[in-house]
Every structure is written in structure tokens, then in C-alpha cells.
Amino acid sequence: MEFKRLKYFLAVAEELHFGRAATRLDMAQPPLSRQIATLEAELGVQLFDRSRSQIRLTQAGAVLQDHARQILDRLDAAYRETKLIGSGGAGRIRIAFVGSASHGLLPTLIKSFRSFYPDVELALSAMNNAELQHALVSREIDIAVARPELKDEEFRRELLCRERLILALPDNSRFSGQSEVRLTDLADQTFVLYPRRPRPSYADVVLGICEREGFKPAGLELTQDFQSAISLVSVGVGLSVVPESVGRTQRPGVIYRPYVGYNPGTALTVHARLDNRAPQVMNFMDITRKFARKH
Amino acid sequence: MEFKRLKYFLAVAEELHFGRAATRLDMAQPPLSRQIATLEAELGVQLFDRSRSQIRLTQAGAVLQDHARQILDRLDAAYRETKLIGSGGAGRIRIAFVGSASHGLLPTLIKSFRSFYPDVELALSAMNNAELQHALVSREIDIAVARPELKDEEFRRELLCRERLILALPDNSRFSGQSEVRLTDLADQTFVLYPRRPRPSYADVVLGICEREGFKPAGLELTQDFQSAISLVSVGVGLSVVPESVGRTQRPGVIYRPYVGYNPGTALTVHARLDNRAPQVMNFMDITRKFARKH
């Protein structure tokens, strides 16, 4: 059974005239007659009653007409829907990001993507860098937003933003009154850093900054993620060094301050597997590139 | 878009292996690869992710798989249903018959057809010969059961049965006591005959019998159909001459008697248009032929 035959059949069934149907189908009449004859032979059924000058559908033809209409409609729907998903206009992307990204440009990027592709479903989750790396490699996620980035040759990457580091201090800290704090003055403080595992991690970046400033923090508290670290700061366990964007969201018990001292800053980078050419993912990376350029 | 391609695509989508899919489809692997590639090109969409050794469906591929399954199922259903109707195993026949046929072999014939083709819908109606002829020619009906038959070269016909004529007498008639009545003794009676129009009709057949017996009925009442004639007999208006089979159904106020005299009998004949080769109709004629032979 050929698909084209059904289309031909429908044209003849509607025109009830081979010549006109052929014109409508933009073809000559003889091949059309032959195709209908083939269809009839294939079904072993008479579809048209040709005994009069005006042809008419047989009962079997009428039934086939109903079915053919539905089948062609479905086919068209399948065609369009597949193309839509194939072009990335619909479907699903699984995105994971580091906890500290939830305050900065990422939410805006996601809103922007949503406005371009409202029919693409986004499955969001938070992970630390190591988990992001594993999830991306094992294809559990499609997009990883890491800080500052994941080292892997298998990934395609787009820099989302660079930002400076600032201090997150308990609001009862003796430094909280000052508008500017020297990093070296904090040598006697407890630093709350993350993640605990695996090392080296962002915690080591901060410890490296301290070392460069010539001190080692008097106390060190390691948490599994950014959210836990900020919680510890808010209850006065110690202070933390965090990306600037985090400071834009106020949190009870925590105040943010810039500091004087070595500030290499940090970055957010969006990653995808190089071999994941899914149009949804490609589109997300494109939007990211344009978005980063604009901000 | 070709149907074959969808079938091929489904095989590959299920096997996730071109070689195995090709084996299952009983073809070589290269043309299968090409067909899938053509399908992808046609949709402008990647259906399989071939970046790993094990191929996998893309999102678009998964969507197309759903649709393709449904489309092929529908196609199969269309195929089967059309064949069924095309073979006469389902569908509809419009049958009309003379009123006097509803007591004889016709109901049994119809039951017999029903048992052979339970899924064929029968639309039944009663008409006189002239109406049957017109309805059959104008394709308002497919089958006409007439008495004794319709004269038209355009009809295919099967003799259903021959039968003798008998008298239908009012039960208060002076003849109703006799087991046998001479036709010539009825010359002074009123004959109730049918149909009134158009002439000549069955009424004229009966009048011809009287003429051959050498008399003309004293009274003549013409009705439009058999049912009305029997009703008039039952209320004592006169007597009628009817097919033998009618006598098998008793009716209050009417008794049936054979008669002595010229009895050419009558027949029931089943007609269809010669150019109506609808399988349902052909099957009905076949059943009629076998049925008539058996009885």
C-alpha cells in the first residue's frame, strides 16, 4: 500500500472524475487511472462504480474514503509535530546548575529561553560541579551550568558571565559595620566553604586566595553546597566568600560586603555534550551565547 | 512521504540496529539506511542519534514512532475493513418486495442471508411491481422481489418460487363451508383485486383467468395493494385470488380455499440491476439461487 495512492484516491473520490482529479493532482489522467486500478487490485475490491458515464463510489470506496481522510490527517500531524520537535521548537531539556547560580543571570537566561521556545519543557535541578560533570557525561542531563567551568574535552561550552567575589558575613560580625573589609583582616575568622567533596573544589579556590594574601583562615567549615554554607553564615558560624550576584538576594542574618584584596572573580559556564546535537540543546546554547554577549 | 518508509523506520526504532532491522524486513542493510536517511531529509530532522556505537532515538524520532505506530494501525484497519465490505461481508442492501411476499419463502430467504452475512445491514420496504421497477431503475433500492417478475432487460433475476393460486374468502361466505370451490361458481361474486394502478397488473392476470373460465366477475373492487385487498375480504366486501403461501398465515375473518379451474399459478422473482455488481448484491443473488434450488 502506497501513501500516494491514498491521496490520489481521495482526489478521485471527491471529484468523481478522473480527468479533473488528475488536473487537481497536477498529473496526467492515465497514470492516475492506473494507480487507482493498482489500489483496487491490491485491496481486491472495486472502489468506483464505472458502469455509468458519471462514476460513483462503491460502499467499499466510501469506507476507504473515510479512513483515508483520517490517515492523511494523522500523517500530516505526525509530519508537522516531528518537524517542530526536530527544529527544537518543542520537546524537553534537562538542565542542572550549581546552587550559587540560582541568584544571578541564570534565571533571566532561562526566562529568555522560555520566551523564545515556550513549548520546550525544562527540567531543572541543582548539583555541585562534580555531580554536573557526571550527570552530563552519563546523559542524565543535557545542559550543565557550572562555576567556573567543567574541564572536559567532550563538552561544548558558553561563558555566561564573569563576576567578582564578595564576602558573606553574619550580621552580628564585627566587620558588618564597615563598608569595606581587608581580606587579610579576616585571618582570625572561620571560613565556611563548599563543596566538601570532591576536592579540589571552589573551597580550594578561596583558600588559594587567602594563601596569596599571606594567611590561612583560623577556622574552616566545609559544607556540601552553597545553600548550606550560607545557612551556616546566617547563624553566625563564620563568613564565606561568594559570587557577587548572590549578594543581590538579601537573606536574614547575612550581609554582603566587597573586600579589598586579591579577587580573581569567578564565572558561570553553560555546558553540553559535544555529541548532543539535539536541536533543543543547540538552541539553548545559541540563546546563551547571544544572552552573554548582551550582558 | 512513503508508507514503506514509516514501516522501515518503525523496524529500526524498535531494533535500534540497522542490520537486525533489515533482516527483519527481509532486505539488505544499505537500502534501509538510505530510506531512513531519505525520511530524515524529507522531515529535515534527525531521527536517530548515531554518535555512539549503539544508536538511539532522538526526541523527534520518539514522537514519530508514536505517530507511525498509530498511522500503520489505522492503515491496517482501513485495509481490512475495506476488504470486508468489498467482499460483501459487511455493508448494506436495500431490498423492496411486493406485499404478498411477506408470507411465503421471502422471510426465510432473508433469515438465511442474515445467517451467512450477519454484518450486512438490510433495509426492507414493501412496494407494488411498478414501484419496484422504478425504485430499482433509479437505484433507490438494490434488490426487488416482484410477483411474478419485472420485465426489463437491465435486470438480473432469480426465480425464488412458483406457487398455485387459491381463494381468499370472507368467513361468512356461502362458499366457506366447502372444501373445494369451482371458479365458475363465483361469477356472481365481487372480486377484490390489486393493484389499482398502473394497469395491466396482477388484477388483470386474475381477470384473465375468469375470462378463460368464461365469465366476468359480477363485482370488482380494486385496491392499491395486497394488504388492503385482504382487509376488504376480511370485512366481507368480496373474495380475492391470492398466492398459496399467503394462506399459511391465518387472519381473522378470512379463510383460504383451493379452487377448481384454470390455475396458471404465480411466482416470486428476485431482481437486481445488471450493472450493480456490488458484492453484497451478488451474494444476495447467489444465496437466492441456492435457496430456490433447495426449496
Next chain:
DNA sequence: TCGTGCGATACCTTTTGGGTATCAGACAAC
């Protein structure tokens, strides 16, 4: 590093589909 497995490509053959010319039958007008 080399084999092995798998999909893609090259190239040929067969099948199918479409085109033009023409036939055959039905219907209408004269």
C-alpha cells in the same frame, strides 16, 4: 595497534511511476 562490528557510500540492476498517443464505450444531438 589491530581486529571486529556497524552504518554509510559507490555503483549497478530492476521496478515503478509518469508522460503521450490512442482506443473503446456511452451519451447527446441531429
Next chain:
DNA sequence: GTTGTCTGATACCCAAAAGGTATCGCACGA
């Protein structure tokens, strides 16, 4: 009745498409 016209079917040819075999290229595992 005869003839012209309309319509679907048939004959025949050519182009396009689909299938087959041989082989390539690439990735993965030993």
C-alpha cells in the same frame, strides 16, 4: 440511426526510485 464528444482504459516509452553487492570509514574492545 448516425455522428461527434466526453471519459476512462490501454499501449508503449522514458525517467526516477528502490533494492542488491561490494566496499569504505569509523568507533570500540582486546
